Amino acid sequence: MYGQAVDNNGNKVAANGVLEEVRVSEEQNNYIIPIGSTGYAAEKVALDIKNNITSYPYLENYIDNLCVESDPNAIAKLVLHIITDIRNNVVNQSTEPPTKVGDL
DSSP states (O other): OOOEEEOTTSOEEEOHHHHHHHHHHHHTTOOOOOOGGGOHHHHHHHHHHHHTGGGOGGGTTTHHHHHHOOOHHHHHHHHHHHHHHIIIIIITTOOSOOOOOOOO
16 A cells, blocks of 8 residues: 655655565565555556556456555455455465566
């Protein structure tokens, strides 16, 4: 979520630390669930995933909502649904780790 920093001019920008954490998480074969609607680094990650959605099949049915949903309760339900879907459909059907997109 979010992932904002302030640059030298006082402008809010995407936090490089968050982008680095996503890269490390991908290297460790973790599932990435970006809440792009919160903006900043989360939005960048979500858009990168959306542009490479075939590498993230577990998000194919959800990425559009992750990019636009702003209601906190709806976001929580959506994330829980994604986790349940991963557990029931992805993890149980395959021993292969998720595919990586590469550097963000």
